[in-house]
Amino acid sequence: MISSLISTPRRLLRQRWQHWVDQRVGRSDRVCFEQRNIFIVPSGAGLVFCGLLVVMLLTGINYQNSLIYLLTFLLGTLFFLSIVQTYQSLAGLELIVVEAGEGEVGSLSRIGLRFIADNDRDYPSLTVAADPRHPVNFSVMAGNSVDVELGLPLRRRGPVDLPRLRIETRFPFGLLKAWSWGRPLSRGLAWPAAIPCPPERVGTLAADEGAPSSALAGVDWIDLRPYRQGDPLQRVQWKRYARSEDMVTADWQAGLLDPDWLDLEAFPGVDVELRLNYLAHLIDLRELSGKPYGLKMGPRRYGPGLGAAHRLSCMRALAWHGFEGPANG
Amino acid sequence: MGSLDVKHKGPALRAFSVNWLFFGFALLIIPQWARLPIWLALVTSGLAIWAWAGARFGVRMPGRALRVLMVLVLAVIFAVTVRGRFTVEAASDFFVLTVALKWLELRSRRDLYVLFFILCYLAAVNFLFRSSPGWALLDFVGILSLFNALQGSQGGHLKRGMLQTWKRMGKLFLLALPLVIGLFIFFPRIGPLWSVPLVSDRGTTGFSDTVAPGDISHLAQSDRRAFRVRFGGALPPPRERYWRGLVLEDYDGRAWRERQSYSPLSPPGKVNEEAGAGPLPADEYEVLMEPTYQRWGFALRDSVPVSSNISAMGNGLIRFRRPVDTTVRYRMKRLSVAPLPSRLSAAVRFRDTALPLGGNPETRAWALSLRARYGTPRAVVAAVLNYFHTQPFYYTLNPPKLGANPMDTLLFQTRQGFCAHYASATAYVLRVAGIPARLVVGYQGGEVGADGRYLIVRQYDAHAWVEVWLGQRWVRVDPTAAIAPERIERGLQSAVSDPADFLADNWMAPSRYNNIAWVRWINLQMDAFNYRWERWVVGYQGNTQLALFGHLSRHIGKRELGWISAGLVGLFSLGVALWSLWRARQERQGEGMARLFRQWRVLLSKVGVASQASETPLQIAQRAYDLDPTLGRLSMNFARQLNSHYYDSSRGTPERELWRQLKRFKRSVRTFKQRKT
Structure with a gap:
C-alpha cells in the first residue's frame, strides 16, 4: 500500500526523465559524444568521498590542524578536477551502429556497434549497455576503433526499435560517472518464430x-x-x-x-x-x-x-x- | 584494430591496484608506527602483507570463521589494552585496527573503495601526530598512491600502466596546486565547533609537573626541539636565556611539586588580537612551541603575553587554555622596567620555607650555621654558591644514587649531580636557613638558528634552578652556573665532564655530531626550512590568518574570507571550464578531416593494411599499393587529395568531395574483398 504510494511518483518521475532524455537525444546511427550529450554526476563512491571530505574538514576545524585543512583541500580539488578527467574519458568518442541485428523471435539479436576513438586520446575504461543488467566493458586506444556486440532479446515479430544504449565511464578514479546515450535510427528485425505445422x-x-x-x-x-x-x-x-x-x-x-x-x-x-x-x-x-x-x-x-x-x-x-x-x- | 574486444565485468581486483594500495598503506602507516602498541603494529602490517600476498601471489586468505574469530580476538585485545581511556591515541589505535581488519576482506572493487576511504582518513589522523615537512611529504605521496590504485581498479586497458597513471596523477596534482594553496590561505579558520575530548596519554616530550632530583637528566638524552624563539631585537646573551616553565614550591622530601592554588589572572591590559603575524617590535619575542600535551608555555622572566592564546599566571608563568597538542605560536613582550617591589604574604612565606620534618641532619646543621654566620639572606645565598664553586663538585649526567638523606650525600659525599640535584639542594638549604626559595623548571640556553635571528631550544637544554625571595622580589639563583659555568654559556655539550655522555643513548641524533662543522650547517639549514614550514604552514591558524589580512585591510573578517574562498573555487571552475571548452573547440576544428582520415584507415585495416594514427596518408597508401596495385592506386589518389586539403584547404579538394570519394573507396574495398574470396 505504502510502497505503491511511493513508487507511483517515482515511476512518474522516471518516465518524465526518460521522456526528457529521449527528446534531448535524437535517433541517429552516428553519435559523437561531446559537451551537448554527456551527463556527469558523482557515483556512489563519489558521494561517500564527499562525506569523507566533510568529516575531514570537521576534524581539521576541531583539532585546529592546518595540515588536515591542507589535505582536505587537496582531496577536494582532486575530486573537482576528476570531473574534467572523467568527462574527457568519454568526450570525442564516436559511436556508429554497424548492425541493427535480426533474428527469430525468442532468440537474441546481435547489435553491432563500432566505437572510434579520438586521434590523441585513450578511452581506457568504457561500458556500453542496452540493458543495465548486462553491461559490456571495453577500451579504445587513441586513433583506433573497437567493435562491440550487444545481445537484444527479440520478443515480437516485426521491425524492432533499438533501445537506448547507455555508454558510461568512471575513469580515472571511479568517483564520478560520465555517461551518454545513443538511440540508433536503424531498426532491428524479428522474424516469426518457427512453429511446426500440425x-x-x-x-x-x-x-x-x-x-x-x-x-x-x-x-x-x-x-x-x-x-x-x-x-x-x-x-x-x-x-x-x-x-x-x-x-x-x-x-x-x-x-x-x-x-x-x-x-x-x-x-x-x-x-x-x-x-x-x-x-x-x-x-x-x-x-x-x-x-x-x-x-x-x-x-x-x-x-x-x-x-x-x-x-x-x-x-x-x-x-x-x-x-x-x-x-x- | 577493429577486433572484437568484449570483456565482462569481473569482481577480481587487479594486481596493479592492490600493489599501489599496499604501497600507499605502507607509507601512511609509517608515521603511526613508532607510537602504536607493538601488538597492533605487528597485527596491522602482518594482515596487510597477507592480503597483499593473497592478491599478488594467490596465497590463501582466511575463511569466514577464521575472520570472525580474528575480529573478536583483536577487539578483545584492544578493549583490554585501552581500558576505557578515551584519548586521541586510543581513537587512532582503533582506527588503525579497522584498517588492519579491512585488509582481510579485500576482494571486490567495493572493498578497495572502503579501504581507500579509511586510508584517506588515516592520512588526516597522521597529521595529529606528525607535522614536519618530511612527514607531510610522505603523507601526500601515500595519498597519491591510493589514487593511483583507484585508477587501476576501473577495469579496461591501461597503456604503459604505471607510467601513464603517475603522469596523470602528477598533472592533476600540479593543476590542483593553485586552488589548494588559495584555499589554504583564504579559507576562514574557525574555532572548534564542539569541544573534542582531546586527552593525550603522551608524556614523552618535556617534563611532568613533578620534579625529583635526577628527573631532568633523562631529557638530556633527547635532541628533540622544545621550541624556537625569534626576537624583534637583539638576541639576549646566553646567561639571560632562562626559559621559565614551571614553579615548584611544595617539597615532600623526595620531589618538588607545583602548587595548584594560583588562579589564572586575566591578561593584564588590552590583549592585542592582531599581534599574530605582523613584524615583531624590538621588545617582543615570538615562541613557536612543539606540542607538549600540557598547558604550560615558556617565557623569559619579566615578560607578559601579547597574543591572546596564552594567559599570564600569578607567578609570572604563562598557561594555555587547553593542552598543547599541535605546534603553537605565541608572542611575549619583555618589560623594560622591572615590576614594582611587592610583599610576600605571611602565608606564602610560610609555605615557601616549609620542609618535611627530619632527614638530612648534616645539611640542616650546615644551613643553620650559615644563617648564623652571615645574617642577611643575600650573604647566605652567596655563601652557598661559593661553596659549590670552591668545592670539587661535578656536573654529570650519570650521578651515583643518593640514598635516604639525599642532600647530605650530594653536598658532602658524592658531589656529583645534574642541575636538578643542585637546584633542589640549594632550595633545601635556603629553606632551612629560613629564606623563601622555590624550584623553577624550564630550559636554559638555545642554539642560534641559521639566519642568526632565532634560537633553537632543545630538550637537552632542560634545566632547573632556584628563585629566592630577597626582601622585595624573587631573584634567580643558579647553582649550576657556579659549578659548571660553561653549561650556561655554551650549552650542555661543552659542559658534561665526559663528551661521550652527550646524547650517549641517542647516536642517531643529528645534534650529537654538532662539533663537525658541515653537519652543524646542514642541521641548521634544515631547521630553518622546518621553522618556516611550521611558522607559516602548520602554525597558520585563526589569529595568524586574521592578523595577516587585517594588516592589509580592516574590513577583511571571517565572512569576507569565506566569500573570497567561494570566489576562488568559482574562478577555478570557470578557468577549468573555459580551458575544457577551448580544447573541445580546437578538436572540433580538425574533426571532420580527422574523422575522414580515421574512417579511411579503418577501411584499409579491413583488407589487412594496419596503420598507426601517427603515419602520413601517403605512407599508408604505399602499404596498400604493396598489397594490391589496383587498390593501391585508389589509395594513393585519396591520400594525395587528403594532403592537398591539409596543406591548402581553399584550393585543395573540398571536404564534401573527399567524403564522396571515401564512399567510392568503400565500394572498391568491397569489390576487392569479393575478388579475393
Whole structure:
C-alpha cells in the first residue's frame, strides 16, 4: 500500500526523465559524444568521498590542524578536477551502429556497434549497455576503433526499435560517472518464430484449387485413394467425381513439389501470426531438405530458390508482413 | 584494430591496484608506527602483507570463521589494552585496527573503495601526530598512491600502466596546486565547533609537573626541539636565556611539586588580537612551541603575553587554555622596567620555607650555621654558591644514587649531580636557613638558528634552578652556573665532564655530531626550512590568518574570507571550464578531416593494411599499393587529395568531395574483398 504510494511518483518521475532524455537525444546511427550529450554526476563512491571530505574538514576545524585543512583541500580539488578527467574519458568518442541485428523471435539479436576513438586520446575504461543488467566493458586506444556486440532479446515479430544504449565511464578514479546515450535510427528485425505445422494442415499446401494439375506439375508420384472423412476438399479430384461420382483424394507427400510454393493463404481459418510461424518452420524444413522452394505472400512472390540469401529474404518478408517497410512499402 | 574486444565485468581486483594500495598503506602507516602498541603494529602490517600476498601471489586468505574469530580476538585485545581511556591515541589505535581488519576482506572493487576511504582518513589522523615537512611529504605521496590504485581498479586497458597513471596523477596534482594553496590561505579558520575530548596519554616530550632530583637528566638524552624563539631585537646573551616553565614550591622530601592554588589572572591590559603575524617590535619575542600535551608555555622572566592564546599566571608563568597538542605560536613582550617591589604574604612565606620534618641532619646543621654566620639572606645565598664553586663538585649526567638523606650525600659525599640535584639542594638549604626559595623548571640556553635571528631550544637544554625571595622580589639563583659555568654559556655539550655522555643513548641524533662543522650547517639549514614550514604552514591558524589580512585591510573578517574562498573555487571552475571548452573547440576544428582520415584507415585495416594514427596518408597508401596495385592506386589518389586539403584547404579538394570519394573507396574495398574470396 505504502510502497505503491511511493513508487507511483517515482515511476512518474522516471518516465518524465526518460521522456526528457529521449527528446534531448535524437535517433541517429552516428553519435559523437561531446559537451551537448554527456551527463556527469558523482557515483556512489563519489558521494561517500564527499562525506569523507566533510568529516575531514570537521576534524581539521576541531583539532585546529592546518595540515588536515591542507589535505582536505587537496582531496577536494582532486575530486573537482576528476570531473574534467572523467568527462574527457568519454568526450570525442564516436559511436556508429554497424548492425541493427535480426533474428527469430525468442532468440537474441546481435547489435553491432563500432566505437572510434579520438586521434590523441585513450578511452581506457568504457561500458556500453542496452540493458543495465548486462553491461559490456571495453577500451579504445587513441586513433583506433573497437567493435562491440550487444545481445537484444527479440520478443515480437516485426521491425524492432533499438533501445537506448547507455555508454558510461568512471575513469580515472571511479568517483564520478560520465555517461551518454545513443538511440540508433536503424531498426532491428524479428522474424516469426518457427512453429511446426500440425499434419492435417499440411495437405492444404497445394493451394491452387482450380488447377490441381498445374499445382501438381512437379509432383513425381501421386497416390489416389478413396475419400476419407477429414481429407482436405482441395485434394478431392472433382473432375473424376463429376465423371463417376467417386470421391477420390489425391495424396502425396509434402516436399515432393519442385518448386514448392509456400503460400500465406494456404491455411484457411488460421491466425495470420500463426501462419507466419508455420511458414517460417516450413522454410527451415525446405532448407534442411535442400529442395528449392518459393514463398507467396499475396501478390508478392519470392523465389523459388534455395540457400541462406533466399531464406533471409523470405524470413524478412515474413517479418515485415503487415508493417510499413522495405518489402511492403 | 577493429577486433572484437568484449570483456565482462569481473569482481577480481587487479594486481596493479592492490600493489599501489599496499604501497600507499605502507607509507601512511609509517608515521603511526613508532607510537602504536607493538601488538597492533605487528597485527596491522602482518594482515596487510597477507592480503597483499593473497592478491599478488594467490596465497590463501582466511575463511569466514577464521575472520570472525580474528575480529573478536583483536577487539578483545584492544578493549583490554585501552581500558576505557578515551584519548586521541586510543581513537587512532582503533582506527588503525579497522584498517588492519579491512585488509582481510579485500576482494571486490567495493572493498578497495572502503579501504581507500579509511586510508584517506588515516592520512588526516597522521597529521595529529606528525607535522614536519618530511612527514607531510610522505603523507601526500601515500595519498597519491591510493589514487593511483583507484585508477587501476576501473577495469579496461591501461597503456604503459604505471607510467601513464603517475603522469596523470602528477598533472592533476600540479593543476590542483593553485586552488589548494588559495584555499589554504583564504579559507576562514574557525574555532572548534564542539569541544573534542582531546586527552593525550603522551608524556614523552618535556617534563611532568613533578620534579625529583635526577628527573631532568633523562631529557638530556633527547635532541628533540622544545621550541624556537625569534626576537624583534637583539638576541639576549646566553646567561639571560632562562626559559621559565614551571614553579615548584611544595617539597615532600623526595620531589618538588607545583602548587595548584594560583588562579589564572586575566591578561593584564588590552590583549592585542592582531599581534599574530605582523613584524615583531624590538621588545617582543615570538615562541613557536612543539606540542607538549600540557598547558604550560615558556617565557623569559619579566615578560607578559601579547597574543591572546596564552594567559599570564600569578607567578609570572604563562598557561594555555587547553593542552598543547599541535605546534603553537605565541608572542611575549619583555618589560623594560622591572615590576614594582611587592610583599610576600605571611602565608606564602610560610609555605615557601616549609620542609618535611627530619632527614638530612648534616645539611640542616650546615644551613643553620650559615644563617648564623652571615645574617642577611643575600650573604647566605652567596655563601652557598661559593661553596659549590670552591668545592670539587661535578656536573654529570650519570650521578651515583643518593640514598635516604639525599642532600647530605650530594653536598658532602658524592658531589656529583645534574642541575636538578643542585637546584633542589640549594632550595633545601635556603629553606632551612629560613629564606623563601622555590624550584623553577624550564630550559636554559638555545642554539642560534641559521639566519642568526632565532634560537633553537632543545630538550637537552632542560634545566632547573632556584628563585629566592630577597626582601622585595624573587631573584634567580643558579647553582649550576657556579659549578659548571660553561653549561650556561655554551650549552650542555661543552659542559658534561665526559663528551661521550652527550646524547650517549641517542647516536642517531643529528645534534650529537654538532662539533663537525658541515653537519652543524646542514642541521641548521634544515631547521630553518622546518621553522618556516611550521611558522607559516602548520602554525597558520585563526589569529595568524586574521592578523595577516587585517594588516592589509580592516574590513577583511571571517565572512569576507569565506566569500573570497567561494570566489576562488568559482574562478577555478570557470578557468577549468573555459580551458575544457577551448580544447573541445580546437578538436572540433580538425574533426571532420580527422574523422575522414580515421574512417579511411579503418577501411584499409579491413583488407589487412594496419596503420598507426601517427603515419602520413601517403605512407599508408604505399602499404596498400604493396598489397594490391589496383587498390593501391585508389589509395594513393585519396591520400594525395587528403594532403592537398591539409596543406591548402581553399584550393585543395573540398571536404564534401573527399567524403564522396571515401564512399567510392568503400565500394572498391568491397569489390576487392569479393575478388579475393
